[in-house]
Amino acid sequence: MAFPNLPAGQASGTVSAGPARRLIWVPIVHSHADLGSLGEAVRDAHAQRFGAATWEERVQMVDAFWQRVRGEVDRLALDYGRVRLYQDGLPNCGHEAAIIRDLAQSGSENHRLLADLMAKGARVVGTESPEFLIEEYELMRGILGALKSREDHHLTAAERKRSKAILDKRDAYIAERVAQTLGEGETGLLFLGMLHSIAGRLPDSVHVIRFFGGDTT
Numbered sequence: 001m002a003f004p005n006l007p008a009g010q011a012s013g014t015v016s017a018g019p020a021r022r023l024i025w026v027p028i029v030h031s032h033a034d035l036g037s038l039g040e041a042v043r044d045a046h047a048q049r050f051g052a053a054t055w056e057e058r059v060q061m062v063d064a065f066w067q068r069v070r071g072e073v074d075r076l077a078l079d080y081g082r083v084r085l086y087q088d089g090l091p092n093c094g095h096e097a098a099i100i101r102d103l104a105q106s107g108s109e110n111h112r113l114l115a116d117l118m119a120k121g122a123r124v125v126g127t128e129s130p131e132f133l134i135e136e137y138e139l140m141r142g143i144l145g146a147l148k149s150r151e152d153h154h155l156t157a158a159e160r161k162r163s164k165a166i167l168d169k170r171d172a173y174i175a176e177r178v179a180q181t182l183g184e185g186e187t188g189l190l191f192l193g194m195l196h197s198i199a200g201r202l203p204d205s206v207h208v209i210r211f212f213g214g215d216t217t
Contacts, residue, residue: 023178023188023202024076026069026211028088030193031062033108066109072211073113073189080121084182085114086190091133092126092177100124110191117189125181127190129173136166167195175201182206 087110090096097118103111118124143159155163174190175198182188188206192198202208 021182021184021186021188021206022209023182023190023206024209024211025190025192025198026073027194028069028110028191029062029065030088031066031108031110032059033103033106034089034110036103063109066113069211070109070113073117078122078187078189080117082186083117083122084186084188085117085122085124086127086174086178086188086192087111087114087124088127088192088196089133090124090127091130092128093130094126096124096126114191122189125177125188127174127177128170132166132170132173136163136170139163139166171196171198172201174198178206179203 087100090099093099100111100114100118104115114124139159139162143155143163146159147155174192174196178188178190178198179202190198198208
């Protein structure tokens with residue numbers, strides 16, 4: 001399983017302060033610890049389709065990926081007092097910091113990075129709709145259970161369509177949260193899975209920088 005490399009120079013250097021609202025979009029991969037109660041089912045489904053050895057290989061690759069991301073984020077030299085953190089799967093619920101601490105303690109490198117950035121002064125923002133997250137959780141739980149009995153281990157057309165519809169709703173909500181909470185002269189760090197897309201959902205006043213590929217404007 002291949003993950004994208006961080007291109008030299010694309011994410012490095014200081015992101016200067018200014019009147020514009022800047023959003024650095026960091027496409028991420030999820031670790032076993034990020035998946036919560038679905039983690040074991042995801043691991044079993046992966047092993048069933050690809051073999052147990054590939055799961056261990058994936059774990060090592062994900063850990064290396066996050067160490068690389070951490071290094072690149074450090075090199076941005078941000079003014080963390082003017083940074084807001086947006087996270088895939090983090091509900092807008094009023095308990096965001098506690099959720100991050102719990103997942104960091106469970107071994108999530110993603111959330112360990114968030115916790116460290118918060119300690120430097122960055123402010124975390126509840127990013128996702130709890131309703132949509134629960135909807136996706138119920139769908140995924142059903143899919144993972146059904147995959148065990150399928151010889152081809154593939155999603156049905158109906159499952160793909162439903163999953164895409166939920167993802168679209170999540171992305172619209174995420175974009176709205178960024179637009180509502182990212183202030184003038186602030187920089188947002190958006191840690192978002194690679195299947196998501198917020199392209200075309202944000203106002204022109206938000207200047208988006210792709211962590212893996214340069215400027216979008």
